[in-house]
Amino acid sequence: MADSPLLPPAAVRGMTLLDRAAFRRPLDVCALRVPRDSITAVCRLVKAQMLREAGGDAAQKVVLLDPGQVKDEDDLPWPGLRQLGLEPAASFCRLPLALTYENYRADAVLRAVLPGDQDGCTSFSRVGHLIHLNLKEHLLPYGRLIGAVLMDKHSGVRTVVNKLNTIDNTFRNFSMELLAGEPDYVVDARENGCGFRMDFSQVYWNPRLCTEHERVVALLRRGDTLLDVFAGVGPFAVPAARKGCHVLANDLNPESARWLRHNVQANKVAERVQTFNMDGREFIRTEVKRAALEFLTEKPGQAQMHAVLNLPALAIEFVDAFLGLLSPEELPEGSHLPLRAHVYTFTKELEVAEQSVRAMLNANLGRDVAEHVQEVFMVRNVAPNKLMYRITWDVPREVLCAVATEPARKRPKIDE
Numbered sequence: 370m371a372d373s374p375l376l377p378p379a380a381v382r383g384m385t386l387l388d389r390a391a392f393r394r395p396l397d398v399c400a401l402r403v404p405r406d407s408i409t410a411v412c413r414l415v416k417a418q419m420l421r422e423a424g425g426d427a428a429q430k431v432v433l434l435d436p437g438q439v440k441d442e443d444d445l446p447w448p449g450l451r452q453l454g455l456e457p458a459a460s461f462c463r464l465p466l467a468l469t470y471e472n473y474r475a476d477a478v479l480r481a482v483l484p485g486d487q488d489g490c491t492s493f494s495r496v497g498h499l500i501h502l503n504l505k506e507h508l509l510p511y512g513r514l515i516g517a518v519l520m521d522k523h524s525g526v527r528t529v530v531n532k533l534n535t536i537d538n539t540f541r542n543f544s545m546e547l548l549a550g551e552p553d554y555v556v557d558a559r560e561n562g563c564g565f566r567m568d569f570s571q572v573y574w575n576p577r578l579c580t581e582h583e584r585v586v587a588l589l590r591r592g593d594t595l596l597d598v599f600a601g602v603g604p605f606a607v608p609a610a611r612k613g614c615h616v617l618a619n620d621l622n623p624e625s626a627r628w629l630r631h632n633v634q635a636n637k638v639a640e641r642v643q644t645f646n647m648d649g650r651e652f653i654r655t656e657v658k659r660a661a662l663e664f665l666t667e668k669p670g671q672a673q674m675h676a677v678l679n680l681p682a683l684a685i686e687f688v689d690a691f692l693g694l695l696s697p698e699e700l701p702e703g704s705h706l707p708l709r710a711h712v713y714t715f716t717k718e719l720e721v722a723e724q725s726v727r728a729m730l731n732a733n734l735g736r737d738v739a740e741h742v743q744e745v746f747m748v749r750n751v752a753p754n755k756l757m758y759r760i761t762w763d764v765p766r767e768v769l770c771a772v773a774t775e776p777a778r779k780r781p782k783i784d785e
Contacts, residue, residue, distance in 0.1 A: 375420075377473055377481035384482050385510050387517045392470035392478070393745045395594065399434040399441065400464050407453050410434075414449050423464075431463070475522035483511055487605045490515050494576050497556035498527040499569055502548070516548025527551050545570060559585065560604055563611065565632050567602045571624035574602060574729070581748050581759070585677065585711055589614050590721075592672045594664060595660065596657050598649045598687065599680040602628040610638035619645035619652040648679070653690035661706055661769075662699060673707040676764075679712040681757050687727055688712060691764050692771040700770055708764040709743070717754050726758045734768060741765050 377392050384391065400421065401779045402607055403411045404686045407612070408430050412419060420433040442461045450460070470478070484579045487507050493500045500519050504512055509531075516529035529549040554570040567574055581606045589595060591613030595605065597606045600618035602625055610616045610633070618633075620626050628647035634641045657676065664674055678684035700706060716726035731737050744761040751757050 373618070376467070377478060379481075382485070385514055387469040387514045390559050392468075394468040394475060396468060398436050398464050398466050399439045399444075400458050401432045401434070401445075401450075401455065402429050402462060403455065404428065405430055405434055407455070411450065411455070414453070418445070431464075432686075433466075434674055438768045447674065449718055457699070459756050461569055462644075470521075475518050478518050478522070479515065484589070485576065493519065495523070495526070495567055496558050496574060496576055498525055499554065499556050500529045501532065501545075501569070502529070502530045511731055512548050516550070517659060520549045523713060525644060528553075547696050549552045552742075556594055561608045563603075563607045563636050565602055565604065565607070565628075566635065567628040567632075568624060572602055572622060572628055573625070574604075577749060580644070585675075585759075586612060589675060590673070592668075592670075594661060594668070594672070594674045596653075596674060596676040598652055598657075598676060599684065600629055601625050601679075603632045605677050605679065606610065607636050607638060610641040611636065614641065616642040617645065617650065617652075617656055619647060619656065621646065621648055622647050638784060649678070649684075649687050650690045653687065654694065658694050661695060661708065664705060665700070673709060676708060676710040678710065678712045681715050684712050685714040685733055688730060688733050689735070691768050693769075695769045697770050700766060702766075705766070706764070706769060708769070709761060710764050711761045713748070713757065713759050716756055716758060717749065717756065719756065722756050722758065726760050730760055730762065736767070736771075738765065738768065747767075 373395055374394070378394050381391050388659070400423070401411065401415070402425075405425070405428065408422070412422070414552045415432065415434070418434050420435045421434050423431040423617055425431050442457045445461070447457065450784060451490045453765060464648050479490050479570045484507065486503060488504065489501070490504070492509060495669055500523065502515065504515070508515065514533055519529050521522060528547070531548055532546040533544040533546055554568050556567060556569050558565045558567075558574065558576065560576070560579050565574070568733045579755060587610045589612055593614045595606065595609040595614050595616045597616065597618040600606050600620045603618060606616045606618035606629065618629055620629060626644060630644050645656060661674065664672075678687055691710070708768070712730065714729060715728055716722050726745055727739065730742075731739070742762045744759070746759045746761070748757040748759055
């Protein structure tokens with residue numbers, strides 16, 4: 370890093386415990402004393418060389434100049450300044466200043482401190498008063514410093530944590546290390562016009578999926594039924610209910626189910642949402658089946674059922690729960706259940722990502738349903754070698770009324 374006079378001192382490189390005093394940097398700054406009635410015109414003229422306006426008195430203001438561009442008075446556009454009534458002898462001066470830790474943004478502090486030859490701390494997620502990081506191994510020695518800087522520089526942040534392991538347990542929560550602040554993990558978040566409260570240490574919540582939640586809810590119409598198999602704390606269920614949909618929302622994690630119920634009540638949609646705490650496959654085989662039978666008898670017209678399976682590491686393996694969900698007597702030949710499923714999955718087959726997602730769906734159903742696929746959509750890049758996809762497909766009668774004993778082909782292993 371070049372030792373610019375406006376950057377933190379080079380000596381802070383490698384610091385692992387935050388020493389705010391070490392960021393103090395004395396500066397000898399060129400400045401202009403400007404009559405108050407000329408300040409706008411002068412600032413426009415020296416805009417490219419200006420650092421900022423400073424104080425002054427009733428008659429004058431002070432314009433501080435960038436020390437990287439203005440070393441002395443000869444670096445200024447005096448012909449234009451003279452037209453505004455300024456002369457070097459009366460207007461030009463030097464002021465002793467000092468930049469301190471408080472003057473630097475978080476990104477400037479972290480760039481100055483962290484190793485310059487490796488990836489820095491470039492991204493994080495914020496949920497209410499909590500910042501969540503996923504630090505790479507080379508940044509772990511700097512974890513407490515990073516936490517302290519982020520808490521200093523972001524208003525309202527009281528807690529900074531680092532994820533310690535991948536989300537690979539039954540309930541989709543993860544262990545985490547407190548880097549800075551209070552161990553207060555009950556957070557409030559807003560998404561798509563709804564409020565959500567949760568214990569971030571016990572449930573799954575990813576603010577980067579906000580747009581995807583909004584995208585899917587936009588597909589729903591008032592009067593539709595949403596079947597949310599892995600509902601979490603309600604990012605699909607609550608806004609769908611506010612839109613006028615009937616919602617069945619399930620999560621296996623008791624803490625997620627508890628906060629789901631809280632958020633349903635807090636957003637005043639309890640009359641349109643039923644909540645469950647069971648295994649996703651059991652939910653499909655019992656509650657989704659019950660809802661489907663009710664739908665067939667009570668929902669004429671254009672209403673539709675939407676099943677959302679938002680557990681990307683495993684959801685594609687649950688689609689076989691739709692096989693034989695209804696008997697031929699319950700769904701007679703020629704009848705139709707308008708059930709559309711939105712299934713999330715990961716793929717590492719970057720060159721043939723869409724094909725791999727389609728193949729996973731077919732493999733887990735034991736049949737080719739290509740003609741029923743409505744969309745294969747890339748949701749986000751999770752890692753350099755992993756993509757998150759959503760495959761949206763209409764569940765056909767041949768799946769819903771499949772012979773229950775018919776074996777599906779062996780399911781492929783899905784990487785976490």
